[in-house]
Amino acid sequence: MKFMPEPYKVKMVEPLRILPKEERIEAIKKAGYNTFLLNSRDVYIDLLTDSGTNAMSDRQWAGLMMGDEAYAGSENWFHLQSTVQEIMGFKHVVPTHQGRGAENLLSQILVKPGSYVPGNMYFTTTRAHQELNGGTFVDVINDDAHISDNPDVLFKGNIDLKKYEDLINKVGAENIPYICVGVTVNLAGGQPVSMKNLREVYELSKKHGIRVMFDCTRYVENAYFIKAREEGYKDKTIAEIVKEMFSYADGATMSGKKDGIVNIGGFLAMNEEELYSKATALVVVYEGMPSYGGMTGRDMEAFAIGLKEALDYNYIKHRVEQVEYLGNKLSEAGIPIVRPVGGHAVFLDARAFLPHIPQEQYPAQVLAAEIYIESGVRTMERGNVSAGRTKEGKEYFPKLELVRLTLPRRVYSYAHLDFVAEAIIRTFKRRDEIKGLKFIYEPPVLRFFTGRFEHV
Numbered sequence: 001m002k003f004m005p006e007p008y009k010v011k012m013v014e015p016l017r018i019l020p021k022e023e024r025i026e027a028i029k030k031a032g033y034n035t036f037l038l039n040s041r042d043v044y045i046d047l048l049t050d051s052g053t054n055a056m057s058d059r060q061w062a063g064l065m066m067g068d069e070a071y072a073g074s075e076n077w078f079h080l081q082s083t084v085q086e087i088m089g090f091k092h093v094v095p096t097h098q099g100r101g102a103e104n105l106l107s108q109i110l111v112k113p114g115s116y117v118p119g120n121m122y123f124t125t126t127r128a129h130q131e132l133n134g135g136t137f138v139d140v141i142n143d144d145a146h147i148s149d150n151p152d153v154l155f156k157g158n159i160d161l162k163k164y165e166d167l168i169n170k171v172g173a174e175n176i177p178y179i180c181v182g183v184t185v186n187l188a189g190g191q192p193v194s195m196k197n198l199r200e201v202y203e204l205s206k207k208h209g210i211r212v213m214f215d216c217t218r219y220v221e222n223a224y225f226i227k228a229r230e231e232g233y234k235d236k237t238i239a240e241i242v243k244e245m246f247s248y249a250d251g252a253t254m255s256g257k258k259d260g261i262v263n264i265g266g267f268l269a270m271n272e273e274e275l276y277s278k279a280t281a282l283v284v285v286y287e288g289m290p291s292y293g294g295m296t297g298r299d300m301e302a303f304a305i306g307l308k309e310a311l312d313y314n315y316i317k318h319r320v321e322q323v324e325y326l327g328n329k330l331s332e333a334g335i336p337i338v339r340p341v342g343g344h345a346v347f348l349d350a351r352a353f354l355p356h357i358p359q360e361q362y363p364a365q366v367l368a369a370e371i372y373i374e375s376g377v378r379t380m381e382r383g384n385v386s387a388g389r390t391k392e393g394k395e396y397f398p399k400l401e402l403v404r405l406t407l408p409r410r411v412y413s414y415a416h417l418d419f420v421a422e423a424i425i426r427t428f429k430r431r432d433e434i435k436g437l438k439f440i441y442e443p444p445v446l447r448f449f450t451g452r453f454e455h456v
C-alpha cells in the first residue's frame, strides 16, 4: 500500500458544514476576495495554514490539566525547557507566545541599521522584523528554488554558498549579525535543506565568525526529507537526524504552532550566554517572565509533549505523505504545482494556472478566492500580494506566484483531500473565465492579512 493509513484513531470530532454556493459567493465578496477575511464558520475544509490549526493528542489534552499557572518558575516551563535542550542540544531557551515573538527578540538584539541578514528565501514576518530594526534581508537560496516545477532538485531549500560568500566579501562579516536558515523553506514550497548544505553553511559561517540561526518552524519535516532522500541517513532515527541538524546552528527561532503540534507557543534558543542574557532582559518587555514568555503553563505542557510526539517516525511519515498524496493527485490531473511536493503544503503555480492574468492583477489572490467559491475550501495566497512592496513602494513581483494548500497535522483524511483535488480540477477546467483583481484597500505592512480586492 503506497500511502499508510492514519497512525491514530479519532476520539473527538468537530462537525463540518459546507455553505450553498450562492452563500459562498456572498461570503468571499464580503471578505474582499481575501481568504484571510473569511469567517471560520463559512469555511468547509480549511487549508489556509498549518499554523496553530493542528490536532493535539490525548496526552497533550491531558497535559492541559497539569498546568502549573504560577507566575514564575512554572513546572511546565522546566518540562518545556528540558525538552528543547534534549531534542536540539541548545544550552538556553527563551519562551515566546509564538514564532514572531522570537523573531522580534532576535532582531531587536542583533539587527542594527546597516545590518545584512542573508537567508534561504524570505519569510514575511521574519523579514519584517529584520527590516523594522534597520536590516536588509538578502536572499542566498539556490536559483533552483525559484523555479516552480523542478522535481529532480530534492533539496530546493539549500543555500548557494557562492552567493553567501560573495555577500560576506561585499559587505563584511562584521555587518552580518547572523544568517537565517529556514528548515524547511516555506515560500519555496516547504522545501528542505540537506544535511550536507547545513554543514557547509555552518563551516563557512564559522570561518568568518558569523552566527547561524535556524528558523526551525518545520524542522521535523526537514529531518524526514533528509532521512528519505539523503545518502547515509535512511537508517538514522528522526531524533538522531534532528540532533545533527542543530549541531550546525548557534541558535533558532521556533513557532510551536507547526512542528510543535500546539495551537500557540514559540521560543528563541541559543548557546551564546550574552544573547541569552539580552533575550531574558527583553522578553519581560514583550512576552512576560523568562519562565512563561506569553504562554500559559498548560500551553507549555502541551508544547513539551507535542515536541516529543513530532519525532515519531510513523507520525511524520504519514504527515508528509498526506501532502504528497494530494500533490500527486493534482499533478497527475495536469494541474501545475511546485515540485518536488513540500512538507506541509501543496503549492499551486498560479502563473501557469492562469497565464492570461498578469502578476499586477494578482493571479494567486483570485485563484484562492475562486477555489473557495467552487468548494468552500480555504487556501492562502503566497505570491505578489504576500511579497508586499519595497521601501521605495515598488511591488516585488516574485518569480513564485503560488496558492498554498496547507495541511494541518492530524486533522483531515484522504477523503477530504480527494474532495479538494476534485474541486481544484473543476476550477482548472473553467480557468479561462477567471478575471484579475485590484486592491480597494491596501494596508501599509503585511498587506495580505487585511487587504481587500475587487475584480478589474
Ligand SMILES: CC1=C(O)/C(=C\N=C(/Cc2ccccc2)C(=O)O)C(COP(=O)(O)O)=CN1
Binding pocket: 048, 049, 050, 051, 098, 099, 100, 101, 123, 124, 125, 126, 182, 186, 215, 217, 255, 256, 257, 266
Ligand atoms: C517559516 C516560518 C513560518 O511559516 C511562520 C509562520 N507561518 C505561518 C503563519 C503566517 C504568518 C504570516 C503570514 C501568514 C501566515 C504560515 O501560515 O505559514 C513564522 C512565524 O511564526 P508565528 O506565526 O508563530 O508567529 C516563522 N517562520
